[in-house]
């Protein structure tokens with residue numbers, strides 16, 4: 001007896017170890033949903049396809065597994081696009097399955113037809129339009145392999161409705177990928193030796209590590225490297241969690257909203273070792289003045305990342321984990337007392353700080369309260385804007401896969417659905433969503449998903465009544481002309497809104513109430529809770545490197 | 560600006576051309592010419608792409624092409640001994656009174672006449688880009704009415720193997 005396409009797909013997903021699928025049905029995937037109805041896969045109904053996409057993404061970031069999302073053809077698929085692009089920019093392994101109109105209608109401007117492989121081509125690692133049900137088993141296997149190996153990324157399978165319903169007993173499964181040779185081994189031995197030599201001879205080395213460290217799971221190797229060589233270490237936004245920020249060697253984050261001492265250390269370094277990071281413009285500022293004195297070592301799995309934005313002295317193409325295993329054996333133990341002393345002075349002179357005695361709630365204090373209540377061990381899923389930067393600066397991450405944020409694309413509305421996905425993947429961990437009032441309204445409908453599934457996620461809303469990050473730029477660079485960034489007058493009562501969804505809501509308006517409210521949220525375990533923190537509307541994120549400036553030219557506060 | 564001939568063996572499947580051309584446009588690489596055709600292996604096509612740009616740009620082009628799942632092999636012919644050809648079809652204005660002059664040029668360049676009309680001939684010419692440019696230069700005064708070119712194709716010489 002043969003199987004139909006939808007069954008082949010589900011079998012293939014199960015064979016790949018998939019347990020959760022996030023999606024929303026429609027005509028072109030109704031056969032698939034019919035088969036999901038009594039399959040052992042847990043299918044989660046999102047309230048918007050973008051939400052489903054970010055859930056799969058958050059799930060993948062938190063667990064390291066491939067996240068799976070489903071949408072119907074046309075508008076369902078286009079609603080997924082932002083989530084796919086978000087995952088692509090941050091190298092998140094994801095499989096997006098979209099329904100498509102029947103094969104004989106493709107190209108006819110049929111009802112709910114969109115050229116989805118065309119639309120998503122530049123935002124996926126690869127994509128497929130399935131034309132024959134016999135190919136489906138192979139395509140699903142290929143998709144998982146591509147999504148999860150080398151530099152990971154989203155893969156999309158566009159599945160016409162008739163192919164999902166077509167029956168066959170021939171399922172071809174052998175991969176046909178002659179052109180795909182993902183980097184999986186360690187870097188070239190000679191390059192590793194050169195890198196070790198440069199590091200051993202360095203007087204002022206700095207490690208600059210990015211999301212690649214988390215993806216390859218080499219945080220232990222990075223820790224060993226840092227400790228053995230007494231090398232201070234700074235992480236990008238995507239690299240948060242790869243090194244405990246409570247450690248003396250930690251410089252926190254670098255770049256536009258990085259710490260002064262991280263940016264100074266990089267600027268004065270003589271050897272900069274980049275691992276799984278890509279010299280993004282938010283990191284380098286003015287490229288010509290980035291780490292001007294440093295010899296640059298760059299370890300990356302993706303050859304296209306090396307030498308793209310800055311020229312590299314010692315490129316090492318390889319898997320970071322395997323490369324570090326090799327490299328660490330060649331690293332000599334060093335004290336580097338003088339360099340560390342200099343860094344200690346910078347840390348004392350330019351700490352991250354804010355007004356702790358204010359009589360309004362400072363957003364930074366909210367993050368510190370969450371840090372205390374969770375001992376730095378929660379999963380933090382963020383929105384985008386000031387809230388994201390405070391979450392990066394004032395929570396002290398100590399474990400990989402605990403900071404989930406849209407770094408590359410900067411997608412507002414990411415936090416809530418990503419937090420939901422993470423909670424599905426990690427049911428025993430505490431998940432906090434750090435939300436902005438602008439961002440939260442972009443995917444607020446997913447409150448329903450959290451409530452229905454009784455997810456104990458905690459949403460810390462930094463309600464400043466503004467599209468705060470844009471307002472900050474307007475304040476600093478556009479003469480305080482707050483063009484279309486004021487939200488407060490239209491904002492809903494978020495507590496009532498949470499309650500309308502069937503969630504708990506707690507309004508917090510006084511600094512003294514911040515810590516108790518967080519503690520109270522920690523005690524709620526049977527469903528979501530929204531903490532509506534009314535924070536200082538005009539608080540700014542500092543330090544800040546203005547766009548295009550060298551990273552040691554930071555604004556550290558309002559004049 | 561330097562020109563490079565890049566040769567990519569890619570899967571012979573729908574959508575691959577769009578992937579390659581999309582990659583070039585998305586990253587702002589300028590394609591001078593692009594020729595696609597089947598190879599000895601029906602599952603593969605060869606794309607010959609001429610691009611302009613400095614070393615860094617070229618390096619990116621090569622790596623980005625290589626990264627596409629459908630690309631099996633990428634070669635830059637700049638430092639490899641190779642043969643390259645371009646094919647042009649040109650309709651040259653040539654009234655009977657001046658036709659013999661045009662025919663003479665056709666002979667010298669070892670081109671061929673493939674169509675004849677009352678006041679024009681169609682010439683087929685294959686060769687390196689320089690040869691084609693030289694021919695075009697010489698017939699331009701007679702009037703080029705229309706022209707089509709394939710763009711360059713290239714293969715490495717056996718000495719490389």
Ligand SMILES: Cc1ncc(C[n+]2csc(CCOP(=O)(O)OP(=O)(O)O)c2C)c(N)n1
Nearest residue numbers: 385386387412436437438439466467468469
């Ligand atoms: C989808 C999307 N639209 C617009 C932007 C531009 N943008 C970046 S930050 C920001 C403000 C975010 O406001 P809010 O969520 O309230 O966070 P806050 O900065 O106030 O903490 C905007 C509009 C974006 N990043 N994403």
Ligand SMILES: [Mg+2]
Nearest residue numbers: 436437466468
């Ligand atoms: Mg806001």
